Amino acid sequence: xxxxxxxxxxxxxxxxxxxxxxxxxxxxxxxxxxxxxxxxxxxxxxxxxxxxxxxxxxxxxxxxxxxxxxxxxxxxxxxxxxxxxxxxxxxxxxxxxxxxxxxxxxxxxxxxxxxxxxxxxxxxxxxxxxxxxxxxxxxxxxxxxxxxxxxxxxxxxxxxxxxxxxxxxxxxxxxxxxxxxxxxxxxxxxxxxxxxxxxxxxxxxxxxxxxxxxxxxxxxxxxxxxxxxxxxxxxxxxxxxxxxxxxxxxxxxxxxxxxxxxxxxxxxxxxxxxxxxxxxxxxxxxxxxxxxxxxxxxxxxxxxxxxxxxxxxxxxx
Numbered sequence: 001x002x003x004x005x006x007x008x009x010x011x012x013x014x015x016x017x018x019x020x021x022x023x024x025x026x027x028x029x030x031x032x033x034x035x036x037x038x039x040x041x042x043x044x045x046x047x048x049x050x051x052x053x054x055x056x057x058x059x060x061x062x063x064x065x066x067x068x069x070x071x072x073x074x075x076x077x078x079x080x081x082x083x084x085x086x087x088x089x090x091x092x093x094x095x096x097x098x099x100x101x102x103x104x105x106x107x108x109x110x111x112x113x114x115x116x117x118x119x120x121x122x123x124x125x126x127x128x129x130x131x132x133x134x135x136x137x138x139x140x141x142x143x144x145x146x147x148x149x150x151x152x153x154x155x156x157x158x159x160x161x162x163x164x165x166x167x168x169x170x171x172x173x174x175x176x177x178x179x180x181x182x183x184x185x186x187x188x189x190x191x192x193x194x195x196x197x198x199x200x201x202x203x204x205x206x207x208x209x210x211x212x213x214x215x216x217x218x219x220x221x222x223x224x225x226x227x228x229x230x231x232x233x234x235x236x237x238x239x240x241x242x243x244x245x246x247x248x249x250x251x252x253x254x255x256x257x258x259x260x261x262x263x264x265x266x267x268x269x270x271x272x273x274x275x276x277x278x279x280x281x282x283x284x285x286x287x288x289x290x291x292x293x294x295x296x297x298x299x300x301x302x303x304x305x306x307x308x309x310x311x312x313x314x315x316x317x
Contacts, residue, residue, distance in 0.1 A: 015225055021274055022259060022266040031163045031277035032108055032135060034213060035083075036220055040109045042213040047088075051205045053198065054159055057309040058189045062092050062157075065302040065311065070096040072300060072313060073153055073185065078102040080179075081155040082136040082172075084116055089157045093187075094124060101150050104142065106132040137168060140179055152184040159191035159309070162246065162280035169280075170294060177295035177316060186296065186314040193281045194308050196240045203238040203247045203279065211236035214249055214276050225261060233257035233268075246280040284310055 014033055021029040035043065047055040062069075075098045081090055084105035094100060103120065107113040110133050117131040132140070142152075154176045161169050176186050193199075203210055214236045221227035234257075238249045253268035260266070288299055296314035303310045 014220070018221060018225060018227075019261065022261065022264075026275070027273065028275040029217070032137070033220070034217060034276060035107075035109055036216070037109055037111045038219070039213060039216050040107075040112045042209060042216060045209045046205070046213060049205045049207065049209060051201045053202055054189075054191050054309060057304050058157060058159075058311065059089065059092070061189075061302050061304055061309060061311045062089060066092060066096040069093075069187070069300075069302070069311070069313065070098065073097065073187075074151065075099055076101050076150050078104070078150050078152045079155055080104040080106065080132075080140070080142070080152060081157075082106055083108070083156070083158075083160050084113065090155065091120075091123075093155060094120075094127065100127060102128045102130060104130050104132050106134060106136055106140065108133075108135050136172065137164070139175060142179075152180045154180055154184070154186045154188075156186070156188040157311075159189050159279075159282075161188060162191055162282065163277055164280075165278070166280075170290070173291060173294040173296070173314075180316065182317050184316060188312055188314070190282045190284070190287060190310045190312060191279070192284055192303075192308060192310055193245060194306075198308075199247055199281060200238070200240050203249065210238070210249075214251055217251065217274075217276060221259070221261070228260040230257050237273075241278075244278055244280065245282075246278040248275065249277040249279070250275050282310075288312075 017029050017033060021027045046052055077097065078101050079093065081104065084090065084107045090103070094103065105113060105116050113131050113133055117129050120127070121129040161172070164172065180186060215231065215234065218229060218231050218234060222229065233253055233255055234251050235254050236249070237252050238247050241248050250273040252273040253270055255270050256268065258265050258267050284301065291299065291314050296316060298315040298317070300313045301310055
């Protein structure tokens with residue numbers, strides 16, 4: 001395809017959620033809509049930025065402790081990864097697991113999911129790679145042929161749990177507990193609360209990649225939904241919220257402007273915004289206590305020396 005053009009999937013949920021956001025008193029849209037093909041590519045760039053500590057910190061923990069983690073997980077497990085993306089961290093996991101049977105990458109971006117499954121199937125010929133296209137916020141279904149008797153481990157790196165509202169995060173933990181059963185586990189990464197300046201700088205990179213990642217939502221509105229808007233009338237901003245224990249991200253109008261969609265005009269005054277994402281940071285002790293009440297009574301925790309990030313294995317028994 002020519003540069004600057006992208007293959008967008010038909011997604012009626014995107015239209016529904018955009019209309020709902022534009023007509024709401026508090027304009028907010030699910031962060032899942034940031035991850036079309038272009039958004040997924042931009043997020044991979046974000047992970048390489050010097051300001052963005054979560055990825056390199058988590059990868060450091062995995063490199064240091066994966067031999068131990070793999071030993072705890074055992075032989076012949078099945079792995080389901082929520083929001084797999086390019087599966088970079090999964091390769092680290094697969095390289096250390098002993099004789100894993102099945103890997104289910106799950107992602108909302110069909111294009112990236114297909115590319116990831118193809119590459120992993122080629123690089124791990126003895127592994128059964130079975131992609132699942134969909135939203136992990138919904139009920140996950142795995143075919144009976146793929147389930148088998150081997151323990152299932154859900155993998156959710158990147159502190160993506162922090163992008164969910166607390167209720168949605170708790171519901172995901174409940175569904176995962178039901179999915180993995182009594183012999184499985186949930187291996188996930190969590191970004192922990194730390195100095196505000198460190199957290200804020202991670203979402204305000206000097207190269208402007210995080211801004212492009214969020215503002216791409218406007219490009220999706222134009223390309224997929226036929227919206228009419230002045231992209232130059234909007235900017236990206238983010239800031240720490242003590243109340244939410246999160247970095248809040250927004251697309252903000254810099255002057256009076258409108259977004260036209262489906263024959264309706266939606267006015268924005270200067271300072272009006274669309275909330276795009278919360279990146280919640282966690283108190284480790286509180287999270288483990290909550291996980292216990294949600295069906296994971298046992299846990300193992302690995303952190304970096306500074307205590308910025310944690311990789312956690314939640315176990316059901």
